[in-house]
Each structure stands twice: as C-alpha cells, then as structure tokens.
Amino acid sequence: MDIQGLDGDGYIAREGSLERVPAEFTAVVDAARERIAAAFGPDRLHSAYLYGSVPRGTAVPGVSDLDLLLALHRAPTPDDRRAAGALEAALDADFPQVDGVGVLLFDTGTLLSELERHDLGWFVACLCTPLLGEDLAERLPRYRPDALLARETNGDLGLALPGWRARLAAAGSDADLHALSRSVSRRLVRTGFTLVMPRCNGWTSDLTASAEAFAAHYPDRADGMRLAAAVARTPTSDRATLAVLIDGLAPWLAAEYTAVHGEKAPRP
Known part of the structure; x- marks a missing residue:
C-alpha cells in the first residue's frame, strides 16, 4: 500500500486545516472557538486546536466526535478541568452533528518540552489544526516517520x-x-x-x-x-x-x- 502524507522534503505534512472542515460542522467549530475564548480567557489560554476527522474533512454528521486540545499558560487546575467538562457537555448537547466532544488540556511548557518533543509536540505540530492563539507548531521541529x-x-x-x-x-x-x-x-x-x-x-x-x-x-x-x-x-x-x-x-x-x-x- 502506498502511504504518503509527507511534504516535498520528506517530513510529515500537517494533516488538517479549517478549510477542510465539512459545511455541516462549521457551526460547531465556530461555537467551540467562541466558547473556549469565553470560558478560559487570555490569562489562562495560550492557544486552541482541532484534531481528528473534523479538520481532516472526513467527519460524518451524527457519527463523528469533535476533538479539541487547549494549550494553557500554566498546568491545568481542577477549575480548568471543570470548565473543559462543561464545554464538552454543552457542545455535545447543542450540536447533534457531533457524537461526543473531547477536550484535552496541557500547558505550553509540557507541549514544548524535550521529553514530549516526539509525542505531544509532534501531535500538535502535525495532527492539530490551529483554532485560537499563537500556533505552537512554529516553535517545534519538523518530523520524519522514523x-x-x-x-x-x-x-x-x-x-x-x-x-x-x-x-x-x-x-x-x-x-x-x-x-x-x-x-x-x-x-x-x-x-x-x-x-x-x-x-x-x-x-x-x-x-x-x-x-x-x-x-x-x-x-x-x-x-x-x-x-x-x-x-x-x-x-x-x-x-x-x-x-x-x-x-x-x-x-x-x-x-x-x-x-x-x-x-x-x-x-x-
């Protein structure tokens, strides 16, 4: 089987974009952006990302879930996790085109750390689509499938x-x-x-x-x-x-x- 997914230099290409979001999911993505900003604010939130089938353009209404990653300035607190849980529940309830919503929380120090360079860092740089804030991928290397x-x-x-x-x-x-x-x-x-x-x-x-x-x-x-x-x-x-x-x-x-x-x- 011919597996590609690389750019012209042989690095893994970022797989999603907002332009690929299916029309049926535009409203939920817009709502996610607005509600994330309202729930966390600039003092807590560094950036937010989509990942999964929605930004890849392969999501199926009523079947696919909505996956989000939030990069916080500091380590997530119990209040942050409660806010994320409330965001998950509200988006899932308000938009029948998604079957479940998941929100991952990490701090920027972890995402940019040497320990996570080839795991969470790669995940953000290659599998996540920027939704809000500065794109951490600009501070991460390119990755080969090695x-x-x-x-x-x-x-x-x-x-x-x-x-x-x-x-x-x-x-x-x-x-x-x-x-x-x-x-x-x-x-x-x-x-x-x-x-x-x-x-x-x-x-x-x-x-x-x-x-x-x-x-x-x-x-x-x-x-x-x-x-x-x-x-x-x-x-x-x-x-x-x-x-x-x-x-x-x-x-x-x-x-x-x-x-x-x-x-x-x-x-x-």
Whole structure:
C-alpha cells in the first residue's frame, strides 16, 4: 500500500486545516472557538486546536466526535478541568452533528518540552489544526516517520493493558463497552501503523489504510488488526470481541513494538 502524507522534503505534512472542515460542522467549530475564548480567557489560554476527522474533512454528521486540545499558560487546575467538562457537555448537547466532544488540556511548557518533543509536540505540530492563539507548531521541529517517532508515540502500549482489562471487567452498560471499544481499537490501529511507519516511510490517520499498511508487513496478524479497524469505525458492546482485542492482539502488539522500536521514555 502506498502511504504518503509527507511534504516535498520528506517530513510529515500537517494533516488538517479549517478549510477542510465539512459545511455541516462549521457551526460547531465556530461555537467551540467562541466558547473556549469565553470560558478560559487570555490569562489562562495560550492557544486552541482541532484534531481528528473534523479538520481532516472526513467527519460524518451524527457519527463523528469533535476533538479539541487547549494549550494553557500554566498546568491545568481542577477549575480548568471543570470548565473543559462543561464545554464538552454543552457542545455535545447543542450540536447533534457531533457524537461526543473531547477536550484535552496541557500547558505550553509540557507541549514544548524535550521529553514530549516526539509525542505531544509532534501531535500538535502535525495532527492539530490551529483554532485560537499563537500556533505552537512554529516553535517545534519538523518530523520524519522514523523509529524515534514510532518509539515515542506508541512505545508504551503495554502500560495501557491493565487499565483496559479493569475497565472491561467493570463495564456495566453497553455505553461503557462502546466507549472502551472505541478507545482500545483506535489505539491498537494507530500503534499497528506506527510499528510499520518507518518501513512505509509515510503517515496516515485513516483507519483502513493504517490497518492495511500493518497487514502488508504482518499478514499473520492482519485479521486482528482489520477487526480493530472495524471496531474503531463502529464501536461494539460485544465482550468477546473486546477480549480478542485486549487479551489477544494487544499483548502481542506491545511485545513486538518493544522488540522493534524499544520502550517510550518514562513519564513522571
């Protein structure tokens, strides 16, 4: 499979833009911009970003969620997190074209730190679209799809497994299982792609393309990754399917990732 997503110099190109936002989502993006500014203000907010299917132009009304990242001047406080939660709930309630709203909070010191240079920094520079304020990408390097980026983005998959198993055991509703299946499957597909990303020498956020790129290099595990991609597109409440992903594909993928790229630098 031909994976591209690079600029003319071989660096990962920023994948989204406000010009790509589908017309059905313009109103919610405009409302997000206004409400973020009102809720946080210039003393707290450095900049705000969109990421995911909406700025990539692939969002489906009533199916896709709205993903936001806020860069704050200082470390997020409990009040900041409450404000973000209220923003999520209000946007989700007021705009039926989005199925859920997520707001990530980080401070600029973390996003620009050396430790996060090839994880959160890369995420902002390549996968986030500026919505408000100064673009932090101007203070970050360009990135190639190399082994360093692979290690620092997803070289910690194994740390997620105990939490996934605990959430599966504790899930008491279809809604809980849907949320778990969505997060697990997306993480597995993205990790499967970054495992082979240096060999593909390219970048994509497309779930199907990611799964097929992985399958080309690991045909014996192709069915499992294609299952993960299918669940990522259409979440499930089937516990057996989740068990296949969490107890079957995930441990193998974590071990293979460590063997190929090493472990991600530890975080506090």
